[in-house]
Amino acid sequence: MPKPEGYGFSKYAIAGAYGTPIVAVLVGEVFGHFVNDKIMNTSIKRNHGVFEAETRLWVCYIAVPVYICGFVVLGASLQQHLSPGALVMGWGLAVVAIMINTVAVYAYCNDAFPKHQGEVSALISFARTFGGFFVAYFQIPWARKHGALQTFGVEAAIVASLFVLVVPALQLYGRHWRSRFSV
Template identity: 70%
Template sequence: MAKYRASWRESILAPLNLVWRPHLLGILTFEAMLFGFGIGVNTTNVVFLGTPPPLGYDFSPFAIAGAYGTPIVAVFLGELLGRYFNDWLMNISIRRNKGVFVAENRLWMCYVAIPLYTCGFVLLGASFEKHLSVGALVMGWGIAQVAIMINTVAVYAYCNDCFPTKQGEISALLNLARTLGGFGVSFFQVPWATRSGALEVFGVEAAIVVGLFVLVVPALQLKGALLREQFSM
């Protein structure tokens, strides 16, 4: 049965043969920054929470552990909202297209996620810099994480629809992009926030994501079908 299976050469080169496709590379870059800054928040907030005022909240280790229930709950909410809203939008678009499935319609959920993402990051930065209440901190953190999950579900669905026979490679490339985009953030986020304030840090990160969204998502919705036809596998 070996002749019916993919060769070692094909298996090894599949991710490299996939990643340069324009419609995939653009959405990977957007997702890397959006999810990456979210990872930066989760790894940096422990420093802010444990630092005495005026920079942080001077939480005890147990209080910090309890605060991290916020992203856990938000991830579950975002996963549920992302899945069912995505399917709902897809069903509407299929009916409007008279039964034709268009992968780019998955990206409409990004328009829902980006305003939430921006509000969450700005509120989180303001909470640390202005030392707002813990409720404001939890709301900003939770809203940002919900937005990240909603957007990630849409991006995963879009990429898998573009390359339905390469779902393993798509998952690997998306995870690589999210990892490369996020874990380096912690090394510069705390010194930057200490020097310039948390509001500037989280505001700039949100602005970068919004800029990438404006550059990538509308372009894919306009030219994505043409790119999929020209650069298909």
């Protein structure tokens, strides 16, 4: 049999590498939670005791550059066979950023729709699960054809573009939209 492509990790090294997303999820959850709460408390003080749900989205401004960096490093490490440290750092940064954004989006949606928290959580979970399966369906053939750096770079560009289109608009017009179209 030919030698497998990639890093040639043993089964124990592969199992150990999967510790990266586990640790990154914990770091992203803790960081996202505490930074989000700190920004919220600062905003409440600044607004003289008035809370606005859109302040939850400020954490996304921290997460998106980390996401871009993580996905570019991950794509470069897979394509150029960089050191396992680069692979771990790219994967870890990407997962930390995903968790920070997830915490912020869940907090924002639960604050924006307090009577429908279960429905909001179900819809967000469905979208994340469906999107995860959908991306994995075409990502591997695309990476084989054009390289992992292009694949992960385009994915990071899509996330950054959606961030620029959605988050500032929600922060500017979210209060008006909630009052006008409240459920």
